[in-house]
Amino acid sequence: MLLATTRKMRYLLLTAALLTLLYVYHDRIVQGAAYRWKLPINTGSTSITGEGEDFKWRDLAVKYPVESLQPLPTGEPKKLPKVQFTFPPENANEKSNRLSHQTAVKDAFSRCWSSYMRHAWMADELAPLSGGMLNVFGGWAATLVDSLDTLWIMDMKTEFEDAVTAAVSIDFSGSSSDEINVFETTIRYLGGFLSAYDLSRDGRLLSKAVELGDMLLFAFDTPNRMPITRWKFNEAKKGYPQFAHSSSLVAEVGSLAMEFTRLSQVTEDPRWYDATYRVMKAFDEQQELTRLKGMWPVVVNARDLNFTEHGTFTLGAMSDSLYEYLPKMHALLGGLEPMYEKMYKNAMAAAMKYNLWRPMTPDKADILLSGNALAPEGKFEGGLELQGQHLVCFAGGMFALGGRLFDDLQHVEIGRKLTDGCIWTYQAMPLGIMPEVFHMAACPTNALCEWNETIWKEDIMRRAGPKNMRSAETIIEEDRLPPGFSRITDTRYILRPEAIESVFILYRITGRKSLLDSAWAMFTAIQESTKTHLANGALADVTDKDSVTDSMESFWLAETLKYFYLMFSEPDVISLDRYVFNTEAHPFERLV
Numbered sequence: 069m070l071l072a073t074t075r076k077m078r079y080l081l082l083t084a085a086l087l088t089l090l091y092v093y094h095d096r097i098v099q100g101a102a103y104r105w106k107l108p109i110n111t112g113s114t115s116i117t118g119e120g121e122d123f124k125w126r127d128l129a130v131k132y133p134v135e136s137l138q139p140l141p142t143g144e145p146k147k148l149p150k151v152q153f154t155f156p157p158e159n160a161n162e163k164s165n166r167l168s169h170q171t172a173v174k175d176a177f178s179r180c181w182s183s184y185m186r187h188a189w190m191a192d193e194l195a196p197l198s199g200g201m202l203n204v205f206g207g208w209a210a211t212l213v214d215s216l217d218t219l220w221i222m223d224m225k226t227e228f229e230d231a232v233t234a235a236v237s238i239d240f241s242g243s244s245s246d247e248i249n250v251f252e253t254t255i256r257y258l259g260g261f262l263s264a265y266d267l268s269r270d271g272r273l274l275s276k277a278v279e280l281g282d283m284l285l286f287a288f289d290t291p292n293r294m295p296i297t298r299w300k301f302n303e304a305k306k307g308y309p310q311f312a313h314s315s316s317l318v319a320e321v322g323s324l325a326m327e328f329t330r331l332s333q334v335t336e337d338p339r340w341y342d343a344t345y346r347v348m349k350a351f352d353e354q355q356e357l358t359r360l361k362g363m364w365p366v367v368v369n370a371r372d373l374n375f376t377e378h379g380t381f382t383l384g385a386m387s388d389s390l391y392e393y394l395p396k397m398h399a400l401l402g403g404l405e406p407m408y409e410k411m412y413k414n415a416m417a418a419a420m421k422y423n424l425w426r427p428m429t430p431d432k433a434d435i436l437l438s439g440n441a442l443a444p445e446g447k448f449e450g451g452l453e454l455q456g457q458h459l460v461c462f463a464g465g466m467f468a469l470g471g472r473l474f475d476d477l478q479h480v481e482i483g484r485k486l487t488d489g490c491i492w493t494y495q496a497m498p499l500g501i502m503p504e505v506f507h508m509a510a511c512p513t514n515a516l517c518e519w520n521e522t523i524w525k526e527d528i529m530r531r532a533g534p535k536n537m538r539s540a541e542t543i544i545e546e547d548r549l550p551p552g553f554s555r556i557t558d559t560r561y562i563l564r565p566e567a568i569e570s571v572f573i574l575y576r577i578t579g580r581k582s583l584l585d586s587a588w589a590m591f592t593a594i595q596e597s598t599k600t601h602l603a604n605g606a607l608a609d610v611t612d613k614d615s616v617t618d619s620m621e622s623f624w625l626a627e628t629l630k631y632f633y634l635m636f637s638e639p640d641v642i643s644l645d646r647y648v649f650n651t652e653a654h655p656f657e658r659l660v
């Protein structure tokens with residue numbers, strides 16, 4: 069952990085790094101839509117329809133065929149340690165509380181679903197204030213496909229049937245946008261079809277997953293078989309030569325493996341497993357060659373298959389699910405592919421040393437946050453940006469799950485501290501909702517430290533920058549900063565799932581009862597501040613209750629409300645010993 073004197077420098081370095089990144093990505097981001105690492109951008113949709121109804125991705129010629137396909141690992145799945153806590157029977161009072169909370173969550177979901185059906189049926193998103201619709205994920209009814217398994221899990225079987233019938237009519241030969249985000253298409257659509265299939269065994273869903281899988285394989289049709297992450301799919305349809313990008317976000321390259329593997333498992337066709345195996349093997353081979361050994365930088369060169377060129381390392385935005393998928397792949401494959409355990413352990417050892425930090429809080433809370441480690445040039449120099457992100461809240465669940473799967477109690481405890489960090493942040497904020505990005509003053513080490521108001525105010529002034537004319541007291545008042553927060557860098561809450569995701573996983577793993585209360589407090593706070601007359605809308609500012617916006621991402625129904633619902637379900641509903649969730653909260657059956 070670094071001393072306070074270097075913080076400003078680190079901040080400047082990060083700004084420089086981010087500016088570079090934004091420069092690199094500017095073109096793609098402005099053409100693209102509101103992808104996972106949100107920039108608040110909206111695109112109109114020009115309709116580019118399929119070139120005739122007969123077009124089938126499967127019939128298109130492959131330019132760079134694979135010489136020999138990597139098969140799925142064979143043999144008896146390993147007997148992995150039990151993940152879930154053995155819950156004792158609940159008493160009548162606990163049960164009625166739980167069920168009333170569960171009903172409230174289901175009501176919230178039903179209301180949004182009805183509005184989607186009425187106002188935005190077959191569109192990617194409902195606009196929850198105006199009642200309009202939005203196509204930002206290819207125009208293939210993202211909310212519909214993303215919600216299928218939630219409908220099933222919430223026992224809305226009539227709605228599920230109608231939704232499946234509609235979903236199988238989606239036309240993947242054309243799109244509302246010229247450029248496809250392969251990662252988002254994989255996690256939301258392919259993940260959505262596969263988990264709805266795993267739960268219902270409705271063969272129509274599997275056929276649809278295969279049809280989509282046939283399309284997505286063409287994003288890998290490059291000389292080195294690395295995927296194109298922002299994909300001009302109309303060019304692919306015309307058979308133009310394609311190359312992977314020299315600057316790709318690492319999460320977009322490195323978290324396609326669960327969906328592709330599951331598709332191969334259920335079809336017994338290895339083409340998809342093969343495609344992502346090659347990618348993950350490259351991560352495996354280069355893990356110790358990066359500037360921060362064990363981790364991979366936010367930006368990688370997929371065109372030249374070089375994952376070592378850049379110098380920002382984080383578990384957060386733009387990297388997140390690369391790490392999340394390591395223990396999850398181990399679970400999905402029944403432990404039969406050893407590289408995932410090795411990659412997980414080495415990556416987490418580095419993250420524990422270089423990314424995790426303890427904020428200084430008035431109540432001396434025993435919590436951790438995860439920031440960005442920086443190595444601007446050459447070797448790793450150990451710079452850490454003391455940032456917190458809502459998105460990185462997934463890491464609590466990842467450590468806890470990894471801790472169980474690999475029998476490491478230290479990881480479970482780190483998962484606990486990271487999850488409690490998110491719970492603490494929710495509670496500290498005026499509306500009980502965590503912002504997208506914030507900064508806090510750090511403890512000198514990750515051990516207990518005393519609260520010191522002077523240090524807090526100094527940090528506020530540092531964050532405010534040299535041109536700032538306001539006093540720390542004025543900033544605290546005007547920016548509504550709770551004690552400990554030096555800056556709320558991005559004030560939005562976009563109906564994200566990561567905090568409740570980790571609360572849910574930690575609860576299933578440890579059985580800690582107070583997590584039920586934490587979850588309920590989060591749910592009521594979110595409902596209170598984001599509810600519109602139709603559904604729920606993202607908040608522009610988590611310190612202002614009148615800042616609801618006209619946006620409802622499909623992950624609100626696919627992830628956030630599903631995790632809240634499962635939190636208040638019996639623990640054997642989607643047991644973590646039987647299922648593993650993709651990064652869009654779609655449960656896949658584990659190989660056991």
Ligand SMILES: *[C@@H]1O[C@H](CO)[C@@H](O)[C@H](O)[C@H]1NC(C)=O
Nearest residue numbers: 357372373374375376377378
């Ligand atoms: C990757 O790029 C770095 C920096 O340009 C270079 O030093 C290294 O040799 C390259 N590695 C491979 C495997 O090409």
Ligand SMILES: *[C@@H]1O[C@H](CO)[C@@H](O)[C@H](O)[C@H]1NC(C)=O
Nearest residue numbers: 518519520521522523524526
């Ligand atoms: C708080 O921090 C300031 C600045 O580092 C220091 O001068 C002061 O002694 C600290 N106060 C306490 C009570 O430790």
